[in-house]
Amino acid sequence: METQISTCDATSEARETHERILEAAQKLFAEKGLDATSVRDITAAADCNVAAVNYHFGGKENLYLESFKAMLGPLRDQRLAMIAELMEREPVPTLEEFLATFAEGFLDPLVDHSRGRMFMVFVSRELLDPRLPLSVFLEEFILPMVQRAAAALERVGPPMTPNNRIMCIFSLIGQLLHAVKAHHLSAHVEIQDAVPFDLAGFVDHFVRFSSAGLRAYSLDETASSTPFTGGEKDQ
Amino acid sequence: METQISTCDATSEARETHERILEAAQKLFAEKGLDATSVRDITAAADCNVAAVNYHFGGKENLYLESFKAMLGPLRDQRLAMIAELMEREPVPTLEEFLATFAEGFLDPLVDHSRGRMFMVFVSRELLDPRLPLSVFLEEFILPMVQRAAAALERVGPPMTPNNRIMCIFSLIGQLLHAVKAHHLSAHVEIQDAVPFDLAGFVDHFVRFSSAGLRAYSLDETASSTPFTGGEKDQ
């Protein structure tokens, strides 16, 4: 008899066990990490038997890898699409437009206090205790974005060496990542005197600060003889 | 009979058990985190009995807290001394001198691939899975440095609102932290085409990029009407 269990909502009952496990695993792995999350935690959240993890995923470690890819794949694609849009926008954006769009596209998936924070924490954990080879993680998730961001910067920014362009991208991403972490931190702790971190205000500052920083490289296309260029100490 | 065991060097034998445990714990907690480090790992590295941890420290968790303070206290003091030196140096340093000294003093304890990396990893782990209250961690280790760095910047940098000064400090620290992580990462993975991250070169870039970014605030002491100031959207 095909009795539809009417007391439970369809969303949690109808879905396959496989899918429920994957979803619960993403949440728990991001929250507490792989070691602190027991298989029984996952199966309890997914409302299934302990053995289901091994049956459907062949073990806890493999479930972690699939959770990681399922979580970060879409994020990476969203980022790359944002950068691609910047590469093709006509007319060529100003430096300020570029930075504002880049910051917004970079931060948008991360600022949310549930899912966005999951992204950040998951990646931080993976970087501390890598379960998939670090080289794979970098080549698949990090380097593509850095390289394409550098290409986009070449279109809109002042002329500079490719090496300097990479360092500028590092400066941009470093600022934004630090801001996201401050944003999440300030929402999770109460400090008496401090005002909560103002992410929107920081983006304004980021555009102003970084556009000036980038334009510092437009002064010396030919003569790079300022004392801090470091061009002469290459090698 | 006070037989001096001559087969073992004095450094590992003579020291008290208490001290050996604390040292081994710092190393292992930083490397693998609290959960992944068993008491037996620590006592094996410290060459003592399992019960010694509970006898000397009253438990694993308490040993972690003492390890954390023993690790980060000196680092914080070193940072504050560096900033204090910048505050009192005569004549007032140029912006470039300030940034170069700040970057060097900030990075110096962190770049080392054994102890410096331990600092970074330990703090990252504590931020992900806080064992001491986050507010204590921030008030004791982070905020003092941010505030004094802002005070030092007030002395050498262009005039700006205190809020903007804090955001500039965020930009500086965000860049430097990101660079340290790239520095450590590039030493631990082999990626075919990529050149290893050049930290010294990044510091040069950092000074150039950030001095220009800071000077972007020297344009409008009175009229802050650029479209990205955000002054009009306060509240």
Added chain:
DNA sequence: GACAGATTGAAACAATTGTTTAATATTTAC
């Protein structure tokens, strides 16, 4: 030497871990 306190040692404790097993239930195909 003898005693008291501090420290160390081996063994055992209860709890939790990931995984496996074998039986049962469900679905699919004919």
Added chain:
DNA sequence: GTAAATATTAAACAATTGTTTCAATCTGTC
């Protein structure tokens, strides 16, 4: 309906965890 394949279940497995116990040893004082 029947049989094969798929999926789920409860129970048990061996291993590891932090902590405790209690006897043995060391250290300093009288």
